[in-house]
Amino acid sequence: MEKSNGLRVVLFPLPIQGCINPMFQLAKILHSRGFSITVIHTRFNTPKASNHPLYTFLEIQDGLSEAEASTRDVTLVLTLLNQSCCRGWIRPSPKARRIDGPIRISKALRAPAPFPLRISFPCNRRNAFPTINKTSLLNPRLKPNVSLFSTVSRSNSCEAPFRDCLTKLLQSETEERKQTISCLIDDSGWIFTQHLAQSLNLSRFVLSTYKVSFFVGHFVLPKLRRERYLQPQGSSIACSEQDEPAEEFPPLRKKDLLRILDEETEVLDSYSDMILETTKASSGLVFVSSCEELDEDSLRQARREFQVPIFAIGPSHSYFPGSSSSLFTPDQTCIQWLDKQEDKTVIYVSFGSVVNISETELLEISWGLRNSDQPFLWVVRVGMVNGTKWIEAIPEKGKIVKWAPQQDVLKHRATGGFLTHNGWNSTVESVCEGVPMICVPSVWDQLLNARFVSDVWMVGLHLRSREW
Ligand code: UDX
DSSP states (O other), rough: OOOOOOOOEEEEEOHHHHHHHHHHHHHHHHHHHEEEEEEEEEEEOOOOOOOOOOEEEEEESSSSSHHHHOOOOHHHHHHHHHHHTOOTTOOOOOOOHHHHOOOOOOGGSSOOOOOOOOOOOSSSGGOOTTSHHHHHHHHHEEEEEETTHHHHHHHHHHHHHHHHHHHHHHHHHHHSOOEEEEEEEEEOOSSHHHOOOOOOTOOOOEOOOHHHHHHHHHGGHHHHHHHHHSSTTTTOOOGTTTTOOOOOOOOTTTTHHHHHSSOOOHHHHHHHHHHHHHHHHEEEETTTOHHHHHHHHHHHHHHHHHOSOOEOOOOOTTTTTTGOOOOOOOOOOHHHHHTOOOOEEEEEEEEEETTEOHHHHHHHHHHHHHTTEEEEEEEOOOOOBBBOSOOOOOOOTTTEEESSSSHHHHHSTTTTEEEEEHHHHHHHHHTTTTTTEOOOOOOOOHHHHHHHIIISSOOOOOOOOOOE
């Protein structure tokens, strides 16, 4: 670390793994440049302070009971909170905008490795599971465990405790005259913080954990959704057109866009509007897992439209790994197991921290992996399979863990491919390690990330089924 520069930065991550990791990467970068770090966090999904002894951690109340806060069932907690918070949030949407032009990636980022894996979906052992119907076999679509409602609800319930905490911090700064708090950096998903920072005369920078093109592009969704409802036949698109590019949001295809538009409606729309409004009013926007090469055109567009300084400072996870900010304990036996496998033979399977699957999908994926005849390492989080606490059976050739040291797994010489939900962190980590992907996006930005992987950068394949 460089010598302290006498400045302190206050960070406020959204309590989701995919948002916590980038925030802690940013913390490490800032700390290495001499800034002191204070992390304000919710009790729910609290980060491990013991992994960061040089930072100050301040917990705020989030309105959850002890039992709710200690559960790993994110859906339960967030749905509970969501109930009372959505009313009165519907506002007129701002002018919708369009993204034009293809997005390029530098040649250097194209995965050099061949694609050595064979994986068969649907499985050809249907008779073994007579309860699985044809549709589910052909359509292994994953279900999200958490929706963006979560951030809406969480925002509301944390506002007063956060305000009290930040105000006290600023007061103690004035009284002690030791260090100056230079700014607040929080997730774009916190929509009450801009107003608060302004009232306290504190600069606020927004961290977006999405790909730049998704962050910039998704503000067009409310308009598209409204237009769709105005059509007499709703949104139905002829089968022949489903694979065509969605011009309003490239490189999505029409069927991808429909899936995104089918997600939550009004609350999500007004939430997007507020994110847009509060980001435009902020002091600047930071993308920690993007860079000019990955997002050149979108960054240009963002700079034009937001009119605030924009920094794309990633991908930085190779220098500042996310493992220390893991909410779960990674099972290190994965690495010993990988050590015993041949080069580029193992398929790593993980759907991130919030996607859930059904038992049927679990079985389908199991058989697909088994039929691929490749060794596999599969992350099945506790509670990830709806209706099942934990699975005991470990299929041949495979290792199942509750949480993996993902970055080490992707770096490992034995890992040859990644079956992924295409959360942005996982996508970037895989691209950077040159691991080709099999994409099974579930919701929201994951569909766009997957299209970049398969159609633009050509470093992976979309898992085909009748629907996709
Ligand atoms: C969420 C959203 O689902 C995603 O769409 C959005 O882009 C970011 O926020 P999440 O589902 O957690 O993210 O996925 P992802 O963005 O891939 O982040 C998961 C992080 O957890 C990665 O940094 C990954 O390395 C880490 N991880 C995951 C582990 O360390 N071990 C695991 O076993 C699985």
